Amino acid sequence: xxxxxxYTGIPSAEELAACPGVPSAExxxxxxxxxxxxxxxxxxxxxxxxCHFGAIEIGEQITNLPVLHEEKCTGCGLCVAxxxxxxxxxxxxxxxxxxAVIEFPFEYLPLPAVGDTVDAVSRGGEVLCKGxxxxxxKIKAYAGTAVVGIAVPKEYADDVRSMKRxxxx
Amino acid sequence: MREIITDVAIVGAGSAGLSAAYQAAxxxxxxxxxxxxxxxxxxxxxxxHKFFGSKEHQAGTRGFVxxxxxxxxxxxxxxxxxxxxxxxxxxxxxxxxxxxKGQNYSVKAKKIIIASGAxxxxxxxxxxxxxxxxGAGAAQTMINVNRVLPGERILMVGSGNVGLIVxxxxxxxxxxxxxxxxxxxxxxxxxVHAGKxxxxxxxxxxxxxxxxxxxxxxxxxxxxxAVDDKWNKIPGTEKTFDVDTVCLAVGLxxxxxxxxxxxxxxxxxxxxxxxxxxxxxxxxxTVEGVYVAGDxxxxxxxxxxxxxxxxxxxxxAEALGYLExxxxxxxxxxxxxxxxxxxxxxFGAGRRSxxxxxxxxxxSYLAAHKRTAAEQKEEVFFA
Numbered sequence: 001x002x003x004x005x006x007y008t009g010i011p012s013a014e015e016l017a018a019c020p021g022v023p024s025a026e027x028x029x030x031x032x033x034x035x036x037x038x039x040x041x042x043x044x045x046x047x048x049x050x051c052h053f054g055a056i057e058i059g060e061q062i063t064n065l066p067v068l069h070e071e072k073c074t075g076c077g078l079c080v081a082x083x084x085x086x087x088x089x090x091x092x093x094x095x096x097x098x099x100a101v102i103e104f105p106f107e108y109l110p111l112p113a114v115g116d117t118v119d120a121v122s123r124g125g126e127v128l129c130k131g132x133x134x135x136x137x138k139i140k141a142y143a144g145t146a147v148v149g150i151a152v153p154k155e156y157a158d159d160v161r162s163m164k165r166x167x168x169x
Numbered sequence: 170m171r172e173i174i175t176d177v178a179i180v181g182a183g184s185a186g187l188s189a190a191y192q193a194a195x196x197x198x199x200x201x202x203x204x205x206x207x208x209x210x211x212x213x214x215x216x217x218h219k220f221f222g223s224k225e226h227q228a229g230t231r232g233f234v235x236x237x238x239x240x241x242x243x244x245x246x247x248x249x250x251x252x253x254x255x256x257x258x259x260x261x262x263x264x265x266x267x268x269x270k271g272q273n274y275s276v277k278a279k280k281i282i283i284a285s286g287a288x289x290x291x292x293x294x295x296x297x298x299x300x301x302x303x304g305a306g307a308a309q310t311m312i313n314v315n316r317v318l319p320g321e322r323i324l325m326v327g328s329g330n331v332g333l334i335v336x337x338x339x340x341x342x343x344x345x346x347x348x349x350x351x352x353x354x355x356x357x358x359x360x361v362h363a364g365k366x367x368x369x370x371x372x373x374x375x376x377x378x379x380x381x382x383x384x385x386x387x388x389x390x391x392x393x394x395a396v397d398d399k400w401n402k403i404p405g406t407e408k409t410f411d412v413d414t415v416c417l418a419v420g421l422x423x424x425x426x427x428x429x430x431x432x433x434x435x436x437x438x439x440x441x442x443x444x445x446x447x448x449x450x451x452x453x454x455t456v457e458g459v460y461v462a463g464d465x466x467x468x469x470x471x472x473x474x475x476x477x478x479x480x481x482x483x484x485x486a487e488a489l490g491y492l493e494x495x496x497x498x499x500x501x502x503x504x505x506x507x508x509x510x511x512x513x514x515x516f517g518a519g520r521r522s523x524x525x526x527x528x529x530x531x532x533s534y535l536a537a538h539k540r541t542a543a544e545q546k547e548e549v550f551f552a
Contacts, residue, residue, distance in 0.1 A: 002354075005356075005360035005363065005364070006355045006356055006360060007354070007355055007356065007375060008356075008363075008367070008373065009356055009360060009363030009364050009366060009367040009373050010364065010367055011360070011364075037364075038361065039360065040359060040360045040361070040514075040515060040516075041514040041515045041516075042221060042359050042361070042514055042515075042516055043221060043222055043223070043510060043511050043513060043514055043516075043517055044221040044222060044223075044228060045223050045224070045228065046219075046224075046228045046229030049224055049229075050229070061510075061513070062222070062223045062510055063510075063513050063514030063515075063517070082229050083229075083361075084218065084219035084220060084221050084228065084229055084361075085221070085359065085361025085362065085364070085365075086361065086364070086365050087361045087364065107341060108340065108341055109341075121368060121370065122368075123364065123367060123368060124367050124368075124370075125367055125368050125369055125370030125371065126370075143219065143229070143230065143231065143234075144231065145219075161368055162368040162369075164370070165340070165369065168343055
């Protein structure tokens with residue numbers, strides 16, 4: 001099977017490496033930062049407007065890929081819920097010696113609670129490891145999208161992008 | 170038959186029709202919007218996801234919220250919206266036959282804007298008539314408008330944005346989607362929509378088609394099969410799924426019946442869904458005073474439909490003398506800029522070239538023929 005987002009719905013390693021929204025390894029090592037996995041030129045720019053720090057740039061032509069100015073990004077996470085494509089996460093590799101935190105948009109009910117153990121999944125939905133819920137935020141500015149944070153073992157930080165949906169009532 | 174006389178009559182209270190109504194009525198025209206549904210908004214109120222586009226298109230706002238805002242603007246503009254009302258005919262003198270709540274009306278307008286939208290394509294395969302096989306748009310109406318789950322386990326056919334978005338929303342509504350089947354070798358819609366589906370653990374089978382759907386009284390299962398690059402089925406690649414619902418998201422085609430009836434000339438543009446009316450930059454067809462906007466002019470998406478509606482509304486208001494030429498031109502220029510933005514990038518460039526062809530063909534037509542003056546044709550029609 002051919003690789004790449006157009007064939008599988010999952011950006012390939014090459015696509016992610018070339019993606020201007022993905023921060024460098026050096027920036028990732030410094031702590032909270034937005035990871036914008038937007039690799040196709042689609043007409044969309046809410047992330048640029050959502051950022052209060054000028055860390056995301058798209059420009060006049062709204063099909064341009066978002067460029068992350070990683071030095072300006074504070075990891076506040078406002079862009080996470082503002083991306084209609086749910087393509088942004090905030091990652092904190094400095095959370096603890098052994099764990100990293102992934103904060104991702106989550107639009108399924110029921111929501112988990114802080115402290116819950118959940119199944120952490122990859123871009124392809126594969127369960128990679130267990131995660132501990134560190135935050136569940138659902139503020140008005142998120143317009144209905146919740147942002148869930150989970151702590152996972154550090155070695156999974158580059159691969160975990162969401163959690164498995166929880167069973168209903 | 171009761172007669173209603175208005176400046177501008179608009180068929181369809183969806184994205185395009187409501188935008189046109191707002192523009193024309195806020196310029197001062199007397200506007201009547203007619204829609205066969207019980208509620209206005211067309212497809213907007215089914216769209217619970219956040220829209221793409223730019224700030225001007227309220228990107229990041231969920232579709233139903235955009236619908237509420239648009240409806241509010243229309244109400245404040247003074248345009249009237251007639252619901253539960255079916256336009257069954259359009260005569261060359263620009264009078265329309267309308268049935269509203271059992272009553273017959275003749276609606277006479279100086280300008281008519283047809284914004285009738287599009288309907289879902291169907292796909293035939295063994296078992297495709299079983300209850301449980303339905304359009305993805307129908308499933309979306311069930312979950313997001315009527316709050317009814319069409320089934321527990323669903324197979325989606327088609328990976329365009331409709332197939333991807335409706336799959337996501339079916340899962341949000343509590344169903345399981347067992348997979349998305351796509352005949353082409355590539356996913357049709359945005360990668361980010363596909364990404365949501367994949368993170369939820371749903372496989373996307375590109376290069377596959379539906380072999381058959383089986384069940385006694387209703388859908389009980391479905392079988393898919395891989396196809397080669399010439400769309401021949403590859404024996405031995407069959408996969409069977411235990412599903413109770415199969416959704417078809419295999420494209421849309423413009424609802425052009427009234428446009429044909431008005432005597433407008435057409436183009437054939439497969440990527441726009443087939444036959445689409447010729448129209449100029451003002452969205453006016455080959456029949457003077459008859460405008461088109463939205464998916465009826467070629468299937469695109471909601472933001473483009475709203476902009477085409479804005480364009481038709483401004484143009485109709487200008488033609489009726491409600492807007493000075495300079496002011497109308499300024500507004501049209503802004504709308505054109507936003508439309509160009511929407512029709513760019515790897516997914517939009519094809520739509521832009523299709524629209525350019527449609528506008529070019531209109532120019533060629535007008536170079537060779539005069540635009541039909543509707544009133545003149547009246548005598549011939551009734552002769």
